[in-house]
Amino acid sequence: MYTYRKMNDIQKQDVVAYRKIQGLPLHSPPHFEDGFKTYLLTAANYEHNHIMLSEDRRMDFQDKLTNRLSAIEGASIFAWSVLPNHYHILVMAELTTIKTALAKLHNGIATQWNREDNCLGRKVWHRFSDRHIRSENHYWATINYIHKNPVIHGYASITSEWNTSSFNIFQEKVGKEKMSLILQNFPVDKMGNGWDD
Secondary structure, eight states, rough: OGGGGGOOOOHHHHHHHHHHHHHHOOOSSOOOOOOEHHHHHEEEEEGGGTTOOOHHHHHHHHHHHHHHHHHHTTOOEEEEEEEEEEEEEEEEEEEHHHHHHHHHHHEEEEEEEHHTTTTTOOBBOOOOOOEOSSSSSHHHHHHHHHHHHHHHSSSSSGGGGGGGGGHHHHHHHHHHHHHHHHHSOOOOOTTTTTOOO
16 A cells, blocks of 8 residues: 555656556545445555554444444445454445545544544545455455454454454354355455555
């Protein structure tokens, strides 16, 4: 996500020129208006700072995130995971409506946290990215990726011990046997490499 800052001046110029030619935003993730579909949404705290380090803060944010997105007309939330410096959520909704909901949530929560931490003016979020889910295999691999994310990043040794995730709710809904089959049949492999660092 922050590789731009590690580039030399020529590399930066090349990246900006390419993004201009492609009609992409110069320094933020592009959002392709794709209608009412299932999306993996990812947002990180600015420069991956651990602003959500406390479990209470993550629990509060998890509730606000899921409530805000589930309030979108016709929306369905399938999985989520909130970590100390970023989150993932798999949701079916209209992308323009998602953008509006997340902008309001991020603005409100940034103001709240900056007051609580006595850091007025601190940048809290680095926007969000979206990935359209393209197939059933992609859907199930994404579910697994979201649930394994606390383990992938070293915050938990097993998925079930991370409280700000839908893993335990999901497993209770489908059963342990089916959950084991989902984990086995839809491996995560290299998902997230380069964009979830």
